[in-house]
Amino acid sequence: MKNRLAYDNIIDFVELPKIIKLDDNLYGSAFFLMKLMPARFILERAEREGILKPGSLVAETTSGTFGLALAMLCSLKSYKFIMVTDPVVDDALKRRIEDLGAVVEIVQKPADIGGYQRSRLDKLVEILKKNSGSFCPSQYENTNNPAGYSKFAEILTESVGHIDCLVGTVGSGGSVCGTSKYLRQLFPDLHVVGVDTLGSVIFGQPDQKRLLRGLGNSLWPDNVDHTVFNEVHWVSAAEAFLATRMLHRKHALFMGGTSGAAYMVAKWWAEKNPCKIVVCIFPDEGYRYQDTIYNDRWLEENNVKLDKLPNNPIEVKNPIDAKAQWSCIGWNRRDYENVVGKHKGT
Amino acid sequence: MVDSIICNSIKNLELKEGRGTAIAHHGEILQGMFEDAGKLFRGSVTLPCHIFGSQASFFPKKNSSKIVVDPEWKIKSKKAAELTLKSLGVEDIGGRLMIKSNTPLRLGLGSSTSDVNASILSVANSLGVVLSPVTIASIAVKAEIATDAIIFGERAVLFGHRDGKVFEDLGGNFPPMEVLGFNSDPDGEGVDTLAFPPAEYSWQEIEMLRPLVGLMRRAIYEQNPKLIGRVSIASTEINQRFLPTKNFDSIKNIVRKVNAAGLQASHSGIVVGIIFDSNDVDKEQKIHRSLSLLKDIGYDNVWRFRTDKLHLEAGL
Known part of the structure; x- marks a missing residue:
C-alpha cells in the first residue's frame, strides 16, 4: 500500500485523470483540467x-x-x-x-x-x-504539447493494462496524438479514433461557426499528425450536449461538452467491438457549463436540445459529405491530402 | 551497519566453513532512466534465471586479514568478501574464497553479480550471520559498481543497479513463465557488461519509458506474461540505439509467428530470451516450433528455464 502524503501543490493532485470503468470493455479517463x-x-x-x-x-x-x-x-x-x-x-x-x-x-x-x-x-x-525574455507556449506548434502526455499513458497502462482503442477529441492534436504515440510503443495495433465537430477544418470539413467548443479548429495545428488516426468522427453540438448529460445521468460523471462527444463515439465503438478494450478521454469538468449544457432552457433556446442520440453515425467517403449530424470516416492512418484530395487551406 | 550485539556474538563464534549460492539472471525486461518526484535514477527489472549461478565456499582463518580467491581473477568477489567482513565489523579474519560458476561469461547473464552475491552469502554464513537482501545488495554494488537484483529472486522489483537498492517493489512475483534463451551473437566476442558505458538517455526516451513502467506494474498485478512481453520488446526497442540486438527483426518475427508472450534481450549483453506463458495450453507446441525456427536462423544452442522455480540446481 502506497503512503498517502500531502501534495506539494494542487497541480500534483489534479494533473492525472481518474480512470473509471464505465462498462466491461470501456474506461473513461476523467480529467479535472487536462491542459x-x-x-x-x-x-x-x-x-x-x-x-x-x-x-x-x-x-x-x-x-x-x-x-x-x-x-x-x-x-x-x-x-x-x-x-x-x-x-x-x-x-x-x-x-x-x-x-x-x-x-x-x-x-x-x-x-x-x-x-x-x-x-x-x-x-x-x-x-x-x-517584452524581451518573454515566452510563448504555442500549444498548436510546440512538440512538447504532445510529448507532455507520457504520464497519462503511464497511468493508462497501469490502471487498464492492454488497450485496443483510444477515443479522444481533437483540437490542438496534443492529447490524442501524444498519448497514441506513447501507447503504440506497447500496443502497435492500437486503434485511434479522433472526434471532431462539424464545421471544423482539422479533418477536411469547410470552416463554419461552431457552438461546441473545446475541440475542432479553424486552422490546421502542426501538432495534429493525421497519420495517427484510424477513424475520424464528426459530432454535432446537440448530440455532444445530450451525450454529456447521459454521461452524468448514467455514471454521475459531471464533465464538459467535449467529454460528451468522446463518450458518445467511444460507447458506440465499444458496443460494436465487445472483445476490445476502449479508453476514452474526458478533458474537463462540468462546472463551466452549468448554465449551458446542463441547462435545458439554454439548450431549447439555442435549438440544440435532443431527446435521443442516433444509433449509428453516417459513414461518409469524403469529409465534405459529413453534414448536420454524427458522421464518420475510415481515415486509415492516411495523411490529410490523401483523404481530402487537396492541400490544407486550398 | 551492525549493532554491537552481533559483533560480540561474532567474536565468540566458532568459525566454520561458509557456503553461499546465488542464481544468475537472463538480462533485462526493462531498463532505463526513470524520474520520480523530480529525481532521475537508472533502474532495471531483470529476469531471474536459476539454471545458471554461482556457489561460493569461504574457509575463514583467524588472525589474518588476507583473502585469497580462487579463481584468482574474480577480484570483485574478493572485494565483496572483504566488504562483508568490514560491514560486520570483523577485522582479524581472512581466509580462502572458492567460487564455482556455470554462468557463461560476456553474455549479460550477470555472472559477476552471481559470484559476488554467493561470496557475500558464504562469508556471512561462515560467521553464522543472516544478512537481509537489502544489505546484500548494498554490499554488492560497492564491490562491482553496477549490480543486479538477483538476491530478490522471483520478486519483481525496479532496481537501481548503480545505487544497489530497490526503487520500487512492483507488487508481486513474476508470473510463471518459460523462457528459451540463447546467445544472439555466438560468433562475436560478447560484451564486457561493466566496461559498457551507461546509456545516455535523452529526455524524450525518459518520457517514453513511463508507460513501460506503468504496464510493468500492471503485468505483475495481472500475473500476465503477455504484458511482460510487451514491456520487454518496447524497452529493447528503445535500447537498440545503445546496443543493437543481433537479428532483432528475425527473432521478433519468430515471436509473432508462434504467438509467444514476447521476447527479452540483455540491454548490455547479447543474451536473448523468447518468453512463453507457463499456463498456455499450446506452450509445448509453440516451444517446439520456436526451436525449429531458431535453428533456421542459426541458433541451435538454446537453453530452457522457468521463472517460478528458482532453486539453483545441485551439481553445479
Missing part, C-alpha cells in the same frame, strides 16, 4: 532549456482551458501571464483567470483576412516583441 498536463510540461521544458527564466512573462493566445491551465501554473510559479483572446471568451473564465493574477487582453476587431484568430496572433506578436 494542465501539456502546459506544465511545456513550461518545465522551457525552464530546463533556459528559454524561460524566473519572473519572466508568459503570453499565449487562447480562449479556453489552456489559458486557465497556464494561469494556474504561472501563479504558482510566479510568472507574469498575458492571455490574448477575443470577445467570445466566457466571462466567468475571464474573471477566474484574472483572479490568478493574469492579464486578459481582448482584441476587439477581427482582422480583414483571418478574422479574430489573425488579430489575436498579431496582438500576441506585438506583446512578445515588446
Whole structure:
C-alpha cells in the first residue's frame, strides 16, 4: 500500500485523470483540467532549456482551458501571464483567470483576412516583441504539447493494462496524438479514433461557426499528425450536449461538452467491438457549463436540445459529405491530402 | 551497519566453513532512466534465471586479514568478501574464497553479480550471520559498481543497479513463465557488461519509458506474461540505439509467428530470451516450433528455464 502524503501543490493532485470503468470493455479517463498536463510540461521544458527564466512573462493566445491551465501554473510559479483572446471568451473564465493574477487582453476587431484568430496572433506578436525574455507556449506548434502526455499513458497502462482503442477529441492534436504515440510503443495495433465537430477544418470539413467548443479548429495545428488516426468522427453540438448529460445521468460523471462527444463515439465503438478494450478521454469538468449544457432552457433556446442520440453515425467517403449530424470516416492512418484530395487551406 | 550485539556474538563464534549460492539472471525486461518526484535514477527489472549461478565456499582463518580467491581473477568477489567482513565489523579474519560458476561469461547473464552475491552469502554464513537482501545488495554494488537484483529472486522489483537498492517493489512475483534463451551473437566476442558505458538517455526516451513502467506494474498485478512481453520488446526497442540486438527483426518475427508472450534481450549483453506463458495450453507446441525456427536462423544452442522455480540446481 502506497503512503498517502500531502501534495506539494494542487497541480500534483489534479494533473492525472481518474480512470473509471464505465462498462466491461470501456474506461473513461476523467480529467479535472487536462491542459494542465501539456502546459506544465511545456513550461518545465522551457525552464530546463533556459528559454524561460524566473519572473519572466508568459503570453499565449487562447480562449479556453489552456489559458486557465497556464494561469494556474504561472501563479504558482510566479510568472507574469498575458492571455490574448477575443470577445467570445466566457466571462466567468475571464474573471477566474484574472483572479490568478493574469492579464486578459481582448482584441476587439477581427482582422480583414483571418478574422479574430489573425488579430489575436498579431496582438500576441506585438506583446512578445515588446517584452524581451518573454515566452510563448504555442500549444498548436510546440512538440512538447504532445510529448507532455507520457504520464497519462503511464497511468493508462497501469490502471487498464492492454488497450485496443483510444477515443479522444481533437483540437490542438496534443492529447490524442501524444498519448497514441506513447501507447503504440506497447500496443502497435492500437486503434485511434479522433472526434471532431462539424464545421471544423482539422479533418477536411469547410470552416463554419461552431457552438461546441473545446475541440475542432479553424486552422490546421502542426501538432495534429493525421497519420495517427484510424477513424475520424464528426459530432454535432446537440448530440455532444445530450451525450454529456447521459454521461452524468448514467455514471454521475459531471464533465464538459467535449467529454460528451468522446463518450458518445467511444460507447458506440465499444458496443460494436465487445472483445476490445476502449479508453476514452474526458478533458474537463462540468462546472463551466452549468448554465449551458446542463441547462435545458439554454439548450431549447439555442435549438440544440435532443431527446435521443442516433444509433449509428453516417459513414461518409469524403469529409465534405459529413453534414448536420454524427458522421464518420475510415481515415486509415492516411495523411490529410490523401483523404481530402487537396492541400490544407486550398 | 551492525549493532554491537552481533559483533560480540561474532567474536565468540566458532568459525566454520561458509557456503553461499546465488542464481544468475537472463538480462533485462526493462531498463532505463526513470524520474520520480523530480529525481532521475537508472533502474532495471531483470529476469531471474536459476539454471545458471554461482556457489561460493569461504574457509575463514583467524588472525589474518588476507583473502585469497580462487579463481584468482574474480577480484570483485574478493572485494565483496572483504566488504562483508568490514560491514560486520570483523577485522582479524581472512581466509580462502572458492567460487564455482556455470554462468557463461560476456553474455549479460550477470555472472559477476552471481559470484559476488554467493561470496557475500558464504562469508556471512561462515560467521553464522543472516544478512537481509537489502544489505546484500548494498554490499554488492560497492564491490562491482553496477549490480543486479538477483538476491530478490522471483520478486519483481525496479532496481537501481548503480545505487544497489530497490526503487520500487512492483507488487508481486513474476508470473510463471518459460523462457528459451540463447546467445544472439555466438560468433562475436560478447560484451564486457561493466566496461559498457551507461546509456545516455535523452529526455524524450525518459518520457517514453513511463508507460513501460506503468504496464510493468500492471503485468505483475495481472500475473500476465503477455504484458511482460510487451514491456520487454518496447524497452529493447528503445535500447537498440545503445546496443543493437543481433537479428532483432528475425527473432521478433519468430515471436509473432508462434504467438509467444514476447521476447527479452540483455540491454548490455547479447543474451536473448523468447518468453512463453507457463499456463498456455499450446506452450509445448509453440516451444517446439520456436526451436525449429531458431535453428533456421542459426541458433541451435538454446537453453530452457522457468521463472517460478528458482532453486539453483545441485551439481553445479
